Amino acid sequence: MLLFCGEDPKSPHGFPAGLRYSSAVAALGGHIEGSQAVPDRRIWLDGELVPWHAATVHVLSHSLQRGSLVFDYMSVKDTHRGPAIFRLDDHVTRLLRSAELVGLPLERSAEELTAAIVSTVRANPGSTAVKISAFLPSIEIDVVPVDDLVSVAIAAYHPGRDIAAYKPSRVDRRDVLRIWVEKCVRNRRSDIVPPQAKVAANYVSPMLAKWRARKNGYDEILLVDEEGYVAEGPTTNVFIVGSDGALQTPSTENVLPGVTRSTILEIARRDGLTVRETQVRPEELMAAREVFLTGTTAGVWPVVSVDDQAIGDGSPGITSQQLRSRFQEVVSGADSEFLHWLTFVNPA
């Protein structure tokens, strides 16, 4: 079997010729600031809404140099009552937990952050996503910052229109995935950086592994934990559907507690499916009737092959498809039982 460890990752991006980027921005309704092209959006930075291009930090800032930024990422959905943020409270709670796990003294309450997110979404119509970041902007010498003041930035935007569309080259999102299980990088370990923290530093080894896999023709990877059990993707959780129709997903011991993961677990239980939160061996993926990934961007994302072996008949299975449409119903406010997960942005 091919092991990709140790290969040289080559950047697949071919980053931008400024001119092409600028003209694309202009065509899409953004504007040019100096030589920079920027979307017409405002970012909440420590209490003030500033233009997109002004939300910057120094290149020597602690968070950039040491990877100490924590963040969370949530979706804004279209509903019959206008835009609504999905499971806002859970995302804010997870951000505060990430800060705590990494030791960032983030001195803002959940209520303050929640109100700031809602006002940022209101100030940026057409947004479909929110990224909130807490970071150390101070220029530091040591790993432990002398100035530990934590800044907060909240960006509400449309990832496709405000970011991806301006790239001269892009990786198109596929409807179904061919997966590679990364066997060498076992970084989902609580004795290094806890996997439950959404901290920038945790994304470097998945980046390296995914670059390698992409070069070898795979769409996505799955990471394993210290003992070799399947953990999660770089930005997704994983589920399998066994031969008895039961759902199985790794417990949150060695993975990020995904909001979509918990949403799917609740929907599945409510719809009468059996669910198990327990270790998954790589061989169980291959033997599964269905495999799918979950995440804020992905929703429910069917996997059609793992390490070149077809899952089921090699097309999305019935349970994945059903859960995908149930998820759509819930996030769009069509299922009254889950309306409490939606924070409507505009007053009724």
Ligand SMILES: Cc1ncc(COP(=O)(O)O)c(C=O)c1O
């Ligand atoms: C490591 C990791 N696992 C899982 C997920 C999925 O989490 P959620 O469903 O909250 O988006 C993410 C989200 O980005 C992630 O970064």
